[in-house]
Amino acid sequence: MVENFIYYLGLVLVIIASIMLANRLKVAYPIILVIAGLLISFIPGLPAIKIDPELIFIIFLPPLLYEAAFAVSWKEIWKLRRIITSFAFIVVFLTAITVAFVANSFIPGFSLALGFVLGGIVSPPDAVSAGAILKFVKVPRNVSTLLEGESLFNDASSLIIFRFAMVAVATGQFIWQDAVVSFGWMIFGGLGIGVALAFIFLKIEKIFPTDVNMDAILSLAAPYVMYIAAEEVHASGVLAVVSGGLFLSVRRHEIFRTSESRLKGSNVWESFVFLINGIVFLLIGLDLPEIMVGLDKEGISLSDAVTYGLIITAVLIAIRFLASFGALFTTLVMRNFIKVADSSPGMKVPVLMGWTGMRGVVSLAAALSIPVVMENGQPFPHRDLILFITFVVILVTLILQGLTLPALIKKLRLSDSNSGGYMSKEESEHFIIKEIRRVALNYLNKNYKERRSENLYFNQMLDRWEKEDKEDSIHKMSDEGKEIYFETLEQQRIWLREENRRNMNIDEEYIRHYLTRLDLEEERLRM
Structure with a gap:
């Protein structure tokens, strides 16, 4: 045995x-x-x-x-x-x-x-x-x-x-x-x-x-x-x-x-x-x-x-x-x-x-x-x-x-042709990054804009999406700020899933890639 x-x-x-x-x-x-x-x-x-x-x-x-x-x-x-x-x-x-x-x-x-x-x-x-x-x-x-x-x-x-x-x-x-x-x-x-x-x-x-x-x-x-x-x-x-x-x-x-x-x-x-x-x-x-x-x-x-x-x-x-x-x-x-x-x-x-x-x-x-x-x-x-x-x-x-x-x-030499009607990788990435940034800004401005002047971490959060600030800025947030940030990430996930169903010109592979990136970002901040 x-x-x-x-x-x-x-x-x-x-x-x-x-x-x-x-x-x-x-x-x-x-x-x-x-x-x-x-x-x-x-x-x-x-x-x-x-x-x-x-x-x-x-x-x-x-x-x-x-x-x-x-x-x-x-x-x-x-x-x-x-x-x-x-x-x-x-x-x-x-x-x-x-x-x-x-x-x-x-x-x-x-x-x-x-x-x-x-x-x-x-x-x-x-x-x-x-x-x-x-x-x-x-x-x-x-x-x-x-x-x-x-x-x-x-x-x-x-x-x-x-x-x-x-x-x-x-x-x-x-x-x-x-x-x-x-x-x-x-x-x-x-x-x-x-x-x-x-x-x-x-x-x-x-x-x-x-x-x-x-x-x-x-x-x-x-x-x-x-x-x-x-x-x-x-x-x-x-x-x-x-x-x-x-x-x-x-x-x-x-x-x-x-x-x-x-x-x-x-x-x-x-x-x-x-x-x-x-x-x-x-x-x-x-x-x-x-x-x-x-x-x-x-x-x-x-x-x-x-x-x-x-x-x-x-x-x-x-x-x-x-x-x-x-x-x-x-x-x-x-x-x-x-x-x-x-x-x-x-x-x-x-x-x-x-x-x-x-x-x-x-x-x-x-x-x-x-x-x-x-x-x-x-x-x-x-x-x-x-x-x-x-x-x-x-x-x-x-x-x-x-x-x-x-x-x-x-x-x-098939790699540059027969893409199945999808946008190219560069076009897809540019579109997705632009749109999820827009989703984040709209959500924060709609729900928390009045608190921007009250707390430094709201400024940091908004600046990150507006100016694509450095990654380590989010680690200076308070616990309350982090929870708001997680809400923002969830709004981006919702948009990605809906866009995947709606837009037949985007390869789902890229959608899943950015969904995974959002998960990694959330877990990194939680830890």
Whole structure:
């Protein structure tokens, strides 16, 4: 027991060291973690890590999906809703169908139902991998929003396909009318349950007194409650977490009501997701030896298994490129009839979108969740082959596309164009700074102008906004002056949130940046 604990602690240190190395080399950390896990797996005498397949989804998916939904901008998702939904649903379905028929045609003994199981597993690209790569290069905001928004919903659509395919494999039949009803319930039930539970969490925060620690714990519990509740009634737990996360994302100031809870909650989530992502990508490499043992039991040679994996990988890359240029063609046609987010997308964005199809966390979690034995007592057919193909797909797309994506982005030179219709960074900063200063002055002059001549700290406060005085002037305020200053900061927050909803030309990233600056300023003064 002690030895295993030391081993697990060592793996955490490996995760930290791998990410430090990745940052030093300016390589996406999922790539380094997969390779590190692969190298560790060949060290003899180390204990194997075994996780109950039923727990894979529950442990890893809810917090990762919730954090992604909480971080993304609903305003920007809505702006790009047509192309996001097409990639998240239509493209995923087409990908799964194509993979199913290709696997059924090229892999001996692979039924069409098993093909759909594999298609559901490998169809969704991984936003974590793409995000880790994109942080080293600049891309237009609309491209990163497309990737983030797509990943939120394609996980749900792919896992719905995966679930139906698993039922077909287990029962040997697929009843279309039952599937349609179940499909509708999974989607709308999942969305409804997620929003309803998010509303309950919101009310709990408003009604009951909570402190910073309680806020953080409730935020960690929320995705698990949403996921488990939806799955218990056979709705989509993934959609429940996504819809609940998006609902609370636009109300984050009501969930985290103080600057301290917002800052500390952000730090807690950043560390938690950091650890979970590290564990998952390390598991990808650590699982290979056990998968290869299973291949031997199935009587499948390593060369044949690698070939099948490369075929499926090539199919996935080809389909994504076709879908990207299909979206371009559709946009060029539909701009004549409806308003589109980008009426002149050009050829560069489809090329980039086509090459951002790295697979990762969701694919691994889905593959590992396949039971070793079905309910009828029979071994799940070709389970280890499916796991191996998934491993090959993840490894090849991470290394091939992940390592070459930064060079492709630099070659395409997208950073100075395709901004999605937003004001530039300089324009946004100038506008925001000017307006929040105006808000502060209006509030102070309206509520406390008559006291300006009475107290030195009011003069200091007003002068700070009028003349942008030095930062240390606020530290000379009395306690009463500080409280008035905090009121002023809250008025600025209100203006920023309202302007974010009202003004579609401002990137929400800048709004959130200044909201964080106000929180930091308040906490600095309180301490």
